[in-house]
Amino acid sequence: MKIAVIGCTHAGTAAISNMIKLYPNAIINVYEKNDNISFLSCGIALHVSGVVKDANGLFYCTPEELTQLGVNMFMQHEVLDVNIEGKTLVARNLQTNETINDTFDKLVIATGSWPIIPKIEGINQENVLLCKNFQHATTIIEKAKDAEKIVVVGAGYIGIELVEAFEMRRKQVTLIDGENRILSKYLDESFTDIIEEDFRNRDIHLALGETVTRFVGKNETVAAVETTKGTYEANLVILCIGFQPNTQLFKGQIDMLENGAIKVDEYMRTSNEDVFAAGDSCAIRYNPTGEHAYIPLATNAVRMGTLVAKNLMEPTIKYIGTQGTSGIKIFDQNIATTGLTEMMARRMGMNVKSITILEHDRPEFMPTYEDIMLKVVYEEETKRIVGAQVMSKVDVTQSINTLSVCIQNNMTTDELGFVDFFFQPHYNKPWNFLNQAGLQAL
Numbered sequence: 001m002k003i004a005v006i007g008c009t010h011a012g013t014a015a016i017s018n019m020i021k022l023y024p025n026a027i028i029n030v031y032e033k034n035d036n037i038s039f040l041s042c043g044i045a046l047h048v049s050g051v052v053k054d055a056n057g058l059f060y061c062t063p064e065e066l067t068q069l070g071v072n073m074f075m076q077h078e079v080l081d082v083n084i085e086g087k088t089l090v091a092r093n094l095q096t097n098e099t100i101n102d103t104f105d106k107l108v109i110a111t112g113s114w115p116i117i118p119k120i121e122g123i124n125q126e127n128v129l130l131c132k133n134f135q136h137a138t139t140i141i142e143k144a145k146d147a148e149k150i151v152v153v154g155a156g157y158i159g160i161e162l163v164e165a166f167e168m169r170r171k172q173v174t175l176i177d178g179e180n181r182i183l184s185k186y187l188d189e190s191f192t193d194i195i196e197e198d199f200r201n202r203d204i205h206l207a208l209g210e211t212v213t214r215f216v217g218k219n220e221t222v223a224a225v226e227t228t229k230g231t232y233e234a235n236l237v238i239l240c241i242g243f244q245p246n247t248q249l250f251k252g253q254i255d256m257l258e259n260g261a262i263k264v265d266e267y268m269r270t271s272n273e274d275v276f277a278a279g280d281s282c283a284i285r286y287n288p289t290g291e292h293a294y295i296p297l298a299t300n301a302v303r304m305g306t307l308v309a310k311n312l313m314e315p316t317i318k319y320i321g322t323q324g325t326s327g328i329k330i331f332d333q334n335i336a337t338t339g340l341t342e343m344m345a346r347r348m349g350m351n352v353k354s355i356t357i358l359e360h361d362r363p364e365f366m367p368t369y370e371d372i373m374l375k376v377v378y379e380e381e382t383k384r385i386v387g388a389q390v391m392s393k394v395d396v397t398q399s400i401n402t403l404s405v406c407i408q409n410n411m412t413t414d415e416l417g418f419v420d421f422f423f424q425p426h427y428n429k430p431w432n433f434l435n436q437a438g439l440q441a442l
Contacts, residue, residue, distance in 0.1 A: 001026045003312070004089060004104035006079050006249075008037040010298045011279025012110030013061050014305030020069050022309055029072045029102060031079050031091050036134055037063055042298065044137045045161035048144060049168045055137055074100070082107070084253040084272055106274050108308055109250065109262060113243035113280035113296050122215030125222045128237045131158055140238065147236035148172055151225045153212055154240030155182035157328055160195075162238055164330055167202055174205040174232045176212060176225065185344065186326065186337045188375060190356065191391050195330055202331075207232065243296050245281045257283045261294040266318040267311040268304055276312065278304035285321040287407055288339040288386040289348065295324045325404040327397045336400035339387030339407045342377045353380045355413070355441040359433040361394045363425050370394040376403070376413065376437045383412040383441065399434055413441035 001023060005012055008030050019028060038061040046052040063073045074091060077100070081090040084107065091100045115130045117123065127143055130136050140162075144150065150166050152159045155177035166173045175182070181192045182199075199206060210227035215237065217223055225232045245260040255263045255271040261283035268276045279301035286293035300322050310317045327336035345352040354377045360369040370393050377387035388403040390396060406416060417438030423430045431439070 001105050002103065003028045003106045003108065004102060005030045005108040005110060006082070006089075007110035007112055007246075007279070007281070008032040008063075008066075008073075009039065009110070009112050009279070010301035011112070011281075011305035011308075012108070013038045013066075014302045015108050015110060015276075015278060015308040016066060016071055017061070018306050018309030019312065020066075020071065023312070024070075027072070028070075029074065029104070030066070031074045031077045031089075032063075033076065033078045033094070034133060034135075035076050037061055037066075039134045039137075040298065041132055041137070041158075042161075044131055044140065045158070045165040047137055048140060048162060049165035055134065055141075058134075058137075079249060082249050082253070084250065084275055087274070106276070106312055108312075109247070109270070109275065109277040109281055110279050110301075110305065111246040111249070111281045112301075114246045115239060116241045116244050117239065118212075118241065120212055120215060122217050122222065123239075125215055125217040125220055127222045127235065128215055128239065131162065131238050131240055132243075143236050144169065144171070149233045150174070150236045150238070151176060151232055151234040152238045152240060153177070153225070154242065155179065155208070156185065156240060156242065157183070157326070159238075159240035160330060161328065162240065163199070163204060167204055172203075172205075174207055174225075174234070175199070176207040176210055176227060176232070178209070178211045180209040182206070182208065186328075186341065187335070187389050187391075188341045188343055188354075190375070191335070191373065191389055194373075194391070195333065195335075198331060198333070205232070243280065245294065247281050257292060257294065259294060261292075263292055264304075264319075266320075267315045268308045268319060269311070269315075276308045278308045284319065287321040287323055288345075289350075293324075295322055297322075297324065297326060299325070320408060323404045323407045325400060327400065332393050333391055334393065334395045334397050335389075335391045336397035337387075337389045338400050338404040339385070340377055341387055341389065342375070345377055345386060350386070351380045352377050352386065353442065354378070355437050357433055357437045357440065359429070359436060361392065361396060361428065361433075363429055366425055372396055372433055374399070374433055374437055376416070376441065378413050378441060383414055385411055385413060385416065396433075402434060413438045417441075 043058040214226040262277040280296035283292040325338040357374040362369040372392040421432040
């Protein structure tokens with residue numbers, strides 16, 4: 001059996017590592033455009049802030065390791081064409097410009113995603129940067145050394161983490177986003193209000209509800225960012241607008257969503273039975289709605305890549321879907337979220353209610369305790385839980401993993417009220433705050 005793998009970040013690395021064990025006699029040819037694999041881009045901001053001293057620690061696998069296990073690693077090779085029906089591909093060596101023609105019995109698509117790059121005047125000027133891979137990380141680190149005024153465009157996770165990192169480096173930071181709130185896809189207003197106030201108290205300028213119209217340059221280097229509401233000086237601009245699936249090679253050959261995300265079934269199969277896909281190039285079942293959704297997260301990618309290997313020869317282990325569970329630490333606040341926010345659920349036309357709990361993490365008779373804010377979103381008719389968010393200066397983020405499982409299993413708020421949780425004064429209260437959310441939900 002001959003397997004071709006296109007892309008080797010998280011999904012690709014997971015698929016390859018497992019295929020080596022499961023199919024020791026298979027020929028595995030891997031095509032990767034970069035000169036590295038398995039880079040944890042979530043660590044870029046930690047490197048920028050100085051928390052992570054060595055960016056090489058953000059890799060958990062190397063091409064050499066896979067080569068030693070018998071994999072044919074075609075690094076710095078760009079796949080130019082794929083004929084799915086004919087089971088052929090064409091790749092170019094980016095160092096020598098040599099072209100390779102190859103065949104396959106099974107194809108694994110792990111091409112990932114790429115930052116959205118809008119068509120804005122001046123976007124190609126020096127010091128307007130993306131934030132995705134290892135090369136981007138090293139460039140941001142180098143450029144930020146001499147930059148005093150930095151503009152971050154995009155208030156999602158990556159943008160927020162970079163803003164925090166630059167503030168820790170004592171830079172003058174402006175955050176621009178078209179939405180009126182930061183992290184609007186992940187958190188409801190009661191949470192983002194607190195974070196935004198903290199940002200302003202740290203002299204971070206928030207330019208929300210504004211759209212970038214032009215990057216103003218001086219000597220072909222960015223000097224300012226113009227928006228629909230103002231102009232902001234900048235020595236450095238980081239674009240964190242979002243991601244789109246990197247799937248142009250396969251358009252018209254397999255089924256996709258409108259945005260280009262490849263549709264896969266519960267066994268990671270595409271609409272062609274010999275073609276599998278995993279990671280940020282895919283649309284997967286989103287359990288709060290039961291529909292396909294595009295949720296580019298490394299956690300999803302690793303799970304999907306592993307399942308590709310398990311199901312390559314025959315359907316074996318089903319993918320149980322995702323809640324899009326994620327977490328972030330912003331200054332003193334530990335934050336996690338799963339499923340739908342109340343705002344997103346209502347935008348989708350769902351009839352939902354919510355309960356917000358303001359609790360302490362430990363009994364008040366203990367020497368110290370911290371505030372917790374938990375919100376649970378649920379369907380009004382069925383009380384089925386569809387989303388949750390938590391924030392506290394003490395780390396209670398694992399509670400969102402529990403609520404992720406609740407969503408996974410279609411649990412209701414009534415059931416949540418009586419789930420068996422332990423009590424120990426060092427850690428929690430007799431009625432766990434998750435129980436309290438279930439008990440107080442109407």
